[in-house]
Amino acid sequence: MEAKRRAEGEAPERITEHRWRRVYVAARLELEQRGAWTRLAAEQLEALVRNMAAADKARELAEVTPTLEGSTGQTIANPMYGVATKLDAQALITARTLKLTPDTRGTSATAVPDDGADVDEARPPEELDELAALDELASKRKAKAGGRKR
Numbered sequence: 001m002e003a004k005r006r007a008e009g010e011a012p013e014r015i016t017e018h019r020w021r022r023v024y025v026a027a028r029l030e031l032e033q034r035g036a037w038t039r040l041a042a043e044q045l046e047a048l049v050r051n052m053a054a055a056d057k058a059r060e061l062a063e064v065t066p067t068l069e070g071s072t073g074q075t076i077a078n079p080m081y082g083v084a085t086k087l088d089a090q091a092l093i094t095a096r097t098l099k100l101t102p103d104t105r106g107t108s109a110t111a112v113p114d115d116g117a118d119v120d121e122a123r124p125p126e127e128l129d130e131l132a133a134l135d136e137l138a139s140k141r142k143a144k145a146g147g148r149k150r
Contacts (some may be wrong), residue, residue: 003029010048020053026130027100029065034099039096048094052133091134092141101138102132 007025007097027045031037062080070076095101 003032007032015046015049015053017053020049023052023130023133024049027098027134030100030105030131031098036099044094044098046097048091048100051087051091052092052137055084055091058084058087088137089141092137095134095138100134102135103138 004025007028008021011021011024011028017022024045028037028042031045032043052107058080062078062084066078067075068078092101096104099105
């Protein structure tokens with residue numbers, strides 16, 4: 001509990017929304033638990049969370065006006081959907097680098113943690129819920145990639 005309070009107190013001020021601060025804290029605790037918390041990891045984690053927050057905001061904006069009129073009068077999808085997709089992709093790249101996705105954390109059905117233990121067993125449910133945002137992003141991208149023809 002003390003580690004969580006410290007992580008909450010040291011969360012970057014630029015991450016203002018409560019939801020995204022919780023994601024930051026949960027991911028930081030995960031990294032600290034593995035001994036992977038460094039200055040670079042701190043910078044990468046802040047970028048990851050800010051990208052996820054920005055993608056969420058872009059999606060919200062796009063949903064207000066899902067279609068727009070293109071330059072020649074045609075109906076086009078709101079470009080903010082594309083912005084959200086690119087921000088999600090960047091967040092996922094960073095999450096994989098930090099080993100915060102199910103496959104890289106060793107919590108997917110096909111991956112096994114190095115020490116053979118279930119990494120998520122000791123985590124409080126609220127922290128698992130916060131890391132679920134990263135898990136969901138990874139699942140969507142994995143499903144989308146699986147549907148493409150090469």
